[in-house]
Amino acid sequence: MLAWGVCPGEETIAAFVAGRLPRAERDGVDSHLDTCTSCQELVAMLAKLQPVRDTTAPATLAEQVAETQLAGRLGRYVLHARLGAGGMGVVYAAYDPELDRRVALKVLRHTQAGEQLRDEARAIAKLAHPNVIAVHDVGEADGELFIAMEHVEGVTLREWLREQRTPAEILDVFVQAGRGLAAAHRAGLVHRDVKPSNIIVGADGRARVLDFGLARDDRDEAPAVVGTPAYMAPEQRRGERVDARADQYAFSVALWEALGGRRDAEQLDGIAERVVRALRRGRLDDPNARFATLDDLLDELAPPPPRTRRWVIATVLAAGALVATLAFTFTRERASEPCARAGDAVAAVWSGPQRDAVRAAFAATKLPYAAKAADTTIRELDAWTADWQRHAAATCRATLVDRVQPAASHALRTACLDELLNRLRPTVALARTADAQIVARAEVLARSLPAPERCDDVVALSALPPLPPAERDRAEVATLRAQIAEYDTALLAGRAPQLREAIVAVDARARALGYLPLQARSQLLVARLASSSAKYDEAIAGYHAAARDATAARDLVLLAEIWIELSQTLGNDVRRQDDAVLFDGYAAAMIEK
Numbered sequence: 275m276l277a278w279g280v281c282p283g284e285e286t287i288a289a290f291v292a293g294r295l296p297r298a299e300r301d302g303v304d305s306h307l308d309t310c311t312s313c314q315e316l317v318a319m320l321a322k323l324q325p326v327r328d329t330t331a332p333a334t335l336a337e338q339v340a341e342t343q344l345a346g347r348l349g350r351y352v353l354h355a356r357l358g359a360g361g362m363g364v365v366y367a368a369y370d371p372e373l374d375r376r377v378a379l380k381v382l383r384h385t386q387a388g389e390q391l392r393d394e395a396r397a398i399a400k401l402a403h404p405n406v407i408a409v410h411d412v413g414e415a416d417g418e419l420f421i422a423m424e425h426v427e428g429v430t431l432r433e434w435l436r437e438q439r440t441p442a443e444i445l446d447v448f449v450q451a452g453r454g455l456a457a458a459h460r461a462g463l464v465h466r467d468v469k470p471s472n473i474i475v476g477a478d479g480r481a482r483v484l485d486f487g488l489a490r491d492d493r494d495e496a497p498a499v500v501g502t503p504a505y506m507a508p509e510q511r512r513g514e515r516v517d518a519r520a521d522q523y524a525f526s527v528a529l530w531e532a533l534g535g536r537r538d539a540e541q542l543d544g545i546a547e548r549v550v551r552a553l554r555r556g557r558l559d560d561p562n563a564r565f566a567t568l569d570d571l572l573d574e575l576a577p578p579p580p581r582t583r584r585w586v587i588a589t590v591l592a593a594g595a596l597v598a599t600l601a602f603t604f605t606r607e608r609a610s611e612p613c614a615r616a617g618d619a620v621a622a623v624w625s626g627p628q629r630d631a632v633r634a635a636f637a638a639t640k641l642p643y644a645a646k647a648a649d650t651t652i653r654e655l656d657a658w659t660a661d662w663q664r665h666a667a668a669t670c671r672a673t674l675v676d677r678v679q680p681a682a683s684h685a686l687r688t689a690c691l692d693e694l695l696n697r698l699r700p701t702v703a704l705a706r707t708a709d710a711q712i713v714a715r716a717e718v719l720a721r722s723l724p725a726p727e728r729c730d731d732v733v734a735l736s737a738l739p740p741l742p743p744a745e746r747d748r749a750e751v752a753t754l755r756a757q758i759a760e761y762d763t764a765l766l767a768g769r770a771p772q773l774r775e776a777i778v779a780v781d782a783r784a785r786a787l788g789y790l791p792l793q794a795r796s797q798l799l800v801a802r803l804a805s806s807s808a809k810y811d812e813a814i815a816g817y818h819a820a821a822r823d824a825t826a827a828r829d830l831v832l833l834a835e836i837w838i839e840l841s842q843t844l845g846n847d848v849r850r851q852d853d854a855v856l857f858d859g860y861a862a863a864m865i866e867k
Contacts, residue, residue, distance in 0.1 A: 286303065287303070348416055350370065351415075353366045373410075378424065378425045379423075380420060380423060403678075404480060405451060405454030405678060406454040407426070407474070408423065410423065423484070429474065430474055431475055434447070441533055445529075446576075448481075448525070448528070448532065451473045451483055455483055464518055469524065470528055470532070478683065478733050479680040479736065480678075505523075505524035507519070507523035518568060520561070522568045526557045530553050548574055549574070555571075616666040619666070619691075619692065623699055624698065629652050636716075639708065647717065650720075651717055655705075664726075665726040682736075683736075694729070696760075697762070700763040700764065704719065705719070715766065737828040738827060739790060741789070742787070751787065754780060754792055758784075761780065765799075777803050778800070780796055781800050784797075790823055791832075793823045794827050794829060798820040798824075798832070798835075800816045801839070805847070810847045817839060844857065
């Protein structure tokens with residue numbers, strides 16, 4: 275694990291040069307400068323620029339007060355908290371009542387920079403990429419120029435790196451940001467100020483590049499020296515015309531620093547040689563010696579999934595040209611589509627043989643409505659499995675093909691989808707061995723399957739506690755999850771009397787394990803057992819206990835589900851309408867959130 279941040283940030287170095295650091299921090303920077311040549315060079319460069327006053331900063335106390343106290347409304351936007359400030363303006367959290375959404379509103383400090391603000395808006399508006407911050411609006415209101423941007427719950431990459439991170443996690447986030455930058459380059463834009471504080475990592479794990487205030491069309495004439503010296507390419511420092519290779523240099527310096535802990539690290543211990551080799555090339559002084567494009571660098575950092583081995587072609591050549599051609603075609607198609615088998619797991623549970631078995635079991639009951647019930651049940655299961663397959667393929671493509679989703683998010687979504695199969699398996703098993711009772715309830719069973727779209731909510735999934743560290747405990751979690759899903763399905767099928775002892779036993783095991791998300795589900799199962807047995811006081815107590823565990827586990831989806839069932843029990847079974855309305859309101863608010 276890496277705890278990055280050994281080199282002070284560029285803001286800290288700038289404050290050190292300007293004499294604005296508190297003594298304790300200044301002493302720390304002094305000590306660091308004794309051993310870091312990269313930071314020494316940065317201090318020397320900033321010292322040369324120090325006599326030139328930053329005209330975009332508030333010059334007077336009155337300006338500073340005005341900057342921090344802008345509040346209320348700006349045009350149609352309702353301003354909330356100040357999020358931060360950059361070279362050109364101040365960014366506020368705001369609300370757009372017309373479109374009912376939160377935005378980040380960047381307000382200009384000085385109107386003379388208005389054209390630069392518009393340049394920034396035009397630059398980002400050219401892009402539509404998941405790893406570039408989205409611009410919703412640009413305009414002027416109440417004498418203030420502004421950009422309304424996507425509001426992201428998250429932290430800057432600099433802040434994100436201060437936590438313990440593995441090299442794989444760091445590479446994953448940087449490659450995402452690189453995809454956004456590469457999209458900007460393809461649109462003809464050069465960012466010119468790539469650095470960790472200009473990249474935000476959302477709570478969903480997605481990186482987004484922001485602050486295109488210095489971006490220019492790559493056909494523009496050479497501008498004045500702008501950017502952040504610590505990450506500037508040599509040609510940019512010299513004031514020469516720059517292109518996308520300057521961004522590649524800055525990106526490589528930032529990633530090298532993140533992996534090595536400091537900008538002047540000589541080696542990257544424990545990092546794959548292909549990554550080290552690629553970053554050394556990206557940091558070369560001569561732009562012609564760097565990669566031709568940032569995409570080329572990213573392909574080295576995160577190579578595509580390995581292509582299927584082709585030795586099978588040589589083996590079948592002797593069998594004839596036709597066989598060889600077919601083998602080559604099949605191999606090429608499989609290699610070009612790494613997500614072709616993303617839906618195989620659900621197909622193993624529900625496919626043609628299972629459909630035939632359900633029709634046969636329903637017909638064997640001799641019920642007059644058995645054929646219609648079979649058709650409805652099969653149609654519902656077909657729709658659910660197709661939906662599951664779409665979501666499985668979507669998360670696979672987002673990570674392995676489009677490369678716009680972190681690997682960690684893909685793992686969370688895939689694990690969630692796999693867990694949903696725990697509900698499908700007992701549903702199919704009951705339908706394949708259906709008696710008259712199952713035929714009567716089959717449609718309800720099929721429609722009760724949880725929607726696969728719940729696995730798209732990466733923020734909610736990442737909020738859950740991690741699995742226990744011990745392999746034995748993880749195996750126990752998997753076993754109990756499957757049993758809880760099986761008993762839940764059996765309760766819906768009306769088999770409560772046969773399940774009491776088994777449910778009590780699985781709840782005891784879940785409590786002994788102490789994994790809160792599982793404990794909440796086992797407690798909910800106990801409450802459902804009591805409710806199905808008309809023991810409503812016991813059921814209400816069980817729902818409350820399950821809600822406490824779900825809250826502690828931060829499982830908001832399950833919490834909403836518990837409150838809905840509690841509301842139904844209070845309103846329909848014990849006629850406590852006021853309480854029922856209260857918890858129904860809680861559930862509705864949670865679902866909207």
